[in-house]
Amino acid sequence: MTQNYADGIPTPQRYGAILTIAISISLAVLDGAIANVALPTIARELHASPATSIWVINAYQLSIIMTLLSFATLGDIYGYRRVYQCGLAVFTLMSLICALSDNLWMLISARVLQGFGAAALMSINTALIRIIYPSRLLGRGIAINTLVVAVSTAAGPTVAAGVLSVASWQWLFAINVPIGMLAFYLGRRFLPANAQNNSGQRFNGFSALMNALTFGLLLSALGGFSQRLSGQWILIELALAAVAGVFFVRHQLRQPWPLLPVDLFRIPLFSLSMGTSICSFCAQMLAMVSLPFYLQSVLGRSEVATGLLLTPWPLATMLLAMVAGRLIGRVNSGLLGAVGLAAFALGLFSLAWLPAMPGDGEIIWRMMLCGAGFGLFQSPNNHTIITSAPRNRSGGASGMLGTARLFGQTSGAALVALMFNLFGTAGTHAALVLAGCFATAAALVSALRIRQPTPQRQDVRTGSAQGTAADKTAALDASAAGATADTTAENRARNVR
Template sequence: MSTKEVEWDGIPVPRRYWAILAIAMGITVSVLDGTIANVALPSIAGDLDATPSMSIWIVNAYQLAIVVSLLSLSSLGDIWGYKRVYIAGLLIFSVTSLVCALSTSLTQLTVARVFQGFGAAALASVNTTLIRIIYPRRFLGRGLGINALVVAVSAAGGPTIAAGILSIASWPWLFAINVPIVIVALILSCKFLPSNPVKDSGRTFDWKSGIMNALTFGLLIFSIEGFTHDMNWKVLLPMIAAVFVIGYFFVRRQLSQTYPLLPVDLLRIPIFSLSVGTSICSFVAQMLAMVSLPFFLQHTLGKSEVATGILLTPWPLATMIAAPLAGKLIERVHAGLLGGIGLSIFAGGLFLLAVLADKVSGVGIALFMVMCGFGFGLFQTPNNSILISFAPQNRSGSASGMLGMSRLTGQTTGASLVALMFVMFPVDGTYASLYLAGIFAFVAAVVSFTRVSLPEPELLRGNAKKKS
């Protein structure tokens, strides 16, 4: 194996701006498509003669495809090149988006969503790695701040954007609108994205690990979904057993690999593993809140759909302010401290919503939403900076994949926990979800503060030295 080391410190402007725009456009549509179809499920089910329960697969197929392929595609990025994987993802996403829009049956739409998920996974697997090689070392936090902003706003704004599209067009346009956006992103990517500055010529993809990874995480998601939807225990228990058995052999195989698909080598670094844990907890909290809040505002507080949309809007707007701000602060403040402060604000906003939302005016609710969005945005950028900066440059794809897996695992778990809260607390399920979200955010804040005693990555420390 030969590794070609290259001194690399970003690409110059204005090429850098066009490159980050290409990434932002691709990530926006891929994250949006994880939630944008939710609003239209009743209409889609009616048009395609499908039952409501079967129509859920339009959403689940997309998420499942991402989960089972993300780490494998991250590894392929390290081997084949991050730019190649990203462009391949854009091509797959554009074609499958068009197929989704033209689908005339639930089966056709579901299959198209599976392949669309593979395209989205390719984009998510290398996007933060590309930012690492696009931005100079001293400005890495700013680049990751922009990326965190795009992901957070896209995830939170999906239902609102879907409602806007459906107010003037039918459900196929939810998918068709992706095509021109992705074509522009594809043109920009081909012209402005840099190739890998480091490549391992002797490294090959571990297909056995790829299959074991897909089975482990795929069965895990199926088990979580089955538990929250009262799946027969005769089916659920063998599935859970299979997760542990396959997962055991998967992890055991990774421990013996030079370049493990699941980056166990990076997870041995305390601050890296703690950052993965805080990321999962933060997205569990976010999804608990974002799924339960519409029910809370409409059913518990009696708000209309329009009022609900207006009251939810301050969350992504606050994130838009906090994420880039955190990207600049990370150059001076320890990432663990900055993340802990952000998570504390996030937890405070969630608890205030649970305790006081039915006692204050709409302005008060909006302020609590601002706290949630600002705190979440303030946490994500420094946390992502740790995850990406600690990996050697030829392992950046693995770190990027782990970042994406943390988000997906947290979001999937959070959505399932909302369903569980509604089953356990039929009357107060929305309150229970918000309290549980606050607990997850608080625990993550405590863990984040413990990272202050641990050394930051050399890359971030180098930024601080340059600024001092």
């Protein structure tokens, strides 16, 4: 039965719902990196060249980034639970097809469709959390989601190595099937069925196509750069992406319900938080991709030792993400982000200037500093992004949150390739310095949010942040319900009156 949940769902159901989201999103994030470790084996067994086998990874990532915003819009229109369950079913079925694939093109085709399912999960998981948790506990829910995404991202290679140590590469995908079926059952039982959008919003196919072309061409160019493809071809892709992007944005500016929520970017708090997110995830991937090369090629550590030395990062992120979740609403999110990102930058710069032959302890405390800073920043930043949008635009805000993460991570991975091309064996040092610069820039942008008015105050005073009367009404309703934990009690009372 479809309901309107003004302030969260009951506690027993809430636990089941957040468990469903945690399982589902961990599967989707893990599958973005879990096949990397097995790629040489997959190429050998399926009689493919290394260059062609890369598409096992690229097909998944591209299909996600090209459709993320489209699925977010479908969630706003048809209900988040419905889109989430459909995405989970597609992801699970395609995982089975991946496991049964006997040639490379069958595997790549299944990975494309698996990416569509993952995009449906990633696009609206935060919007679902906004329905599941009451406003006073929303920060805790977002912190849990942040924790799951961060740990899944960092643990991908370790999980893959563990599976491959006891089974063939097919089990990297087959293991998703029983877990996905469990998540589907839990979702049917616990996920809330929010009301559909009856304000006249319709899905725009042309917008979806232009979105796919813009992000697909851009990320394909970045991926081609990292694979050292022809510079002429990369320039052509970038030029086509720029042309498609201009048409896409101009088209969105004329839409009452844009697929790319350009109207949300008129909210300063939203746009600043998005910029902070992109820079921080770019810094994260610059470090996480380059550090294994340094640990193994320069210091001579084994694969197992490398995994153990990288582990303090996600562990510290796990701890501080939960602490930050409890501080949301008590400490300004811009301040939390600035402090966390400053610590993150300090950790990255300290890794860049490690001694010539550092001991394990010297590496571990620096990893912990990076993870702690990132964990302190990410939960409040995600909370700000999702709550700075009106409640009926939660899907669009959630989609942009996922897009910022994926775009930052993909850009960071491509920049690692540039650093190694330019600096050779000193590529890790250059990548870490660049990562520290990105983290510093993110800290400065986050600090700009400290004096920004809360979204409710903007909406009530001018209504300029939303493009339609329906959005303004939704913003007022969200304020009255206390949708943003950062808003003070005095402001909430004024909005209700």
